[in-house]
Amino acid sequence: MTTKHKNRYWGDAALPTSKAEFFNAITTPASAGDGTVATIRMYGPIDSYGGFWGISTKDMGVVLDALPDSVTQIVLRINSPGGEVFEAMSILNMLRSHKASVTAVVDGLAASAASFVAAGCGETVMSPGSQMMIHSPMSFSYGNAGDFRKTADVLDSVEASMVEIYTEKAGAKDWAALLSDETWMTAAASVELGLADRIAVIPDAGETETVGADELVFTAPDGYDDTLARVVRLPDRAAARSHNLPSSSELGQPTRKEPLTMSEILQAGLRERLGVTDSAISDEQLLAAVDEVLDKATEPAPTVPVGTVLIDSAVLTDLQASAALGRQxxxxxxxxxxxxxxxxxxxxxxxxxxxxxxxxxxxxxxxxxxxxxxxxxxxxxxxxxEIGTSEDPSEADSLYALAWGTDTKEA
Structure with a gap:
């Protein structure tokens, strides 16, 4: 299946046809494989299904088993958005238990579950321009109130396991706050926090040899919908989930042969959260509504110009009324x-x-x-x-009255 999808982790490129396209195994100093340094590239999501879906513990085991006995140092190159917590923890412990020392080199991004894989290695090196991201684990769940409380307890327990790795590397911090805030760090910030040891450009070990290249060819399952995978599987988040999943097939075989369908519980939950009242809506229409919400969530918030103050409408109305009374x-x-x-x-x-x-x-x-x-x-x-209303007559009036015999007071 070579159909292109716009929302995959691989971007606009065609679907990969070989595991080597995002997990290309080993480089050694010589084709004979007798060198002391080996490079393992972990470029992609961490997923227990393996194969098409990402890098699994089994994939890492195949690569480690193929290392020659002469190898004393492993350079683990990472560019991963993360994935499943338990799968990532298993990969980390497999690397730690190997007899060779392990240096993690973050080439681009070590996010979510990939962050504690990087931080848990013997030495962690950030390449210039690379980043690390840590956040609290998350999961999908359904059931009654007791089921949700139990899920919350499991998530708390998983976070405690993650904090053990971070604390071992960087010491005591307010990890709960850093994880809750989904903390993104530049290379320098990662070193400053203590999750990385230094910033440097680390070269590969030498010539490339892909383990089991002839056996790694696979195709995408029929009916594969990358949008559904993005919503349900959350490849860019550390998801603490049940292990009741289909077992991974051998490398080179399709991981899932059955068509991908959305469960009624998940569909009903998405309809409720999206405010969709049409119970007959198709999966494709429902996923389109999810994409619309996700696109809006990623839009940058409008910036408030300097000197501008936002105010609640009720407060504004009260201030306007008070101002009117003051003006009156x-x-x-x-x-x-x-x-x-x-x-x-x-x-x-x-x-x-x-x-x-x-x-x-x-x-x-x-x-x-x-x-x-x-x-x-x-x-x-x-x-x-007032003029001319005096009670007493003037001197001229008195003389006039004497002359004519008139009493001015009676006039």
Whole structure:
């Protein structure tokens, strides 16, 4: 099967037809195989199915068994997104139990389960530009509440086993926080944390010899869907799972002969989490919905410009209401102050009462300038008391009354 798939670990390249394409076994100083240094390249996912699906413990065993007795040092070159915890732990312990010393060289990425394979070797070397990633183990599960609690306990136990490897290499750290945060590290950061010993370019041992090359040819299983494999098997995450899996076939044989199908429990769980109400949705449509969610999850979050502050809508509404009340109170204070200025000017005889509204308008337009003008006006220019309403007659009125015999008070 040579169909291309866009979401595989191998990217846009054609499906591999040989194990050597991502786990090409051994290089030795001479074709006779009597050298002392051997190179093993672990380039790909770590998976108990082996064969097409990735690098298994059995694959590593075949390679180690083929090493000549003269080998005293193994250079394990790693570029792997990780995979199954127990399979990776077995590979690490196989390497540790070999009589040769093991130097792990991270050529690109040692992520997830591949990180403790790298950290657990005798020496860990980061190539320039390489990275390491550690995170808490994860798993799929189904059942009742007790089943989920048991799964959580198993995950905690698996994490404790991983922490033992990291602690042995780097000492006591806040591993729980580092794992929970999914910590990505550059080569320098890996050395600084203690999970790697140094940064260097390590050459291969020599000529290449692929173990069992004639027996490693295989094809992808019929009905293989790489998107399903990406969602269900999580090749880039350390998955602590049950070992009730199909046993691996011999190298060179298809790993799975039965068509890949999605279980009803998994399908129902995906529908529930994706909010899909159509129970008749096909597996392909459901996986397309999963891809859409994953694509959105990888979109970069919008950046907030410098100087911009985000605020909750309820808080904003409350602040706007408070600001409106404040503006109203301020306007009332301003109106009262301007009225007092005009009333004072009228009382002092600076302006006429009839022009009161005009002066209030001018104050509203320019309070400072208008106040200065009012202050410059002379006092008592405008009469402020009523004229011609005195109780007592004037001297002229009294003389007039004497002349004509008229009482001005009665007039």
């Amino acid at each position: 109170a301020r306007e009332e204070q301003d109106n009262s102050r301007r009225a007092a200025i005009v009333d004072s000017a009228v009382k002092d005889g600076r302006i006429a009462p009839a022009s009161r509204d005009l002066w209030l308008t001018n104050l509203a337009a320019s309070e400072e300038g208008t106040t200065a003008i009012i202050a410059s006006l002379a006092k008592n220019v405008v009469p402020v008391s």
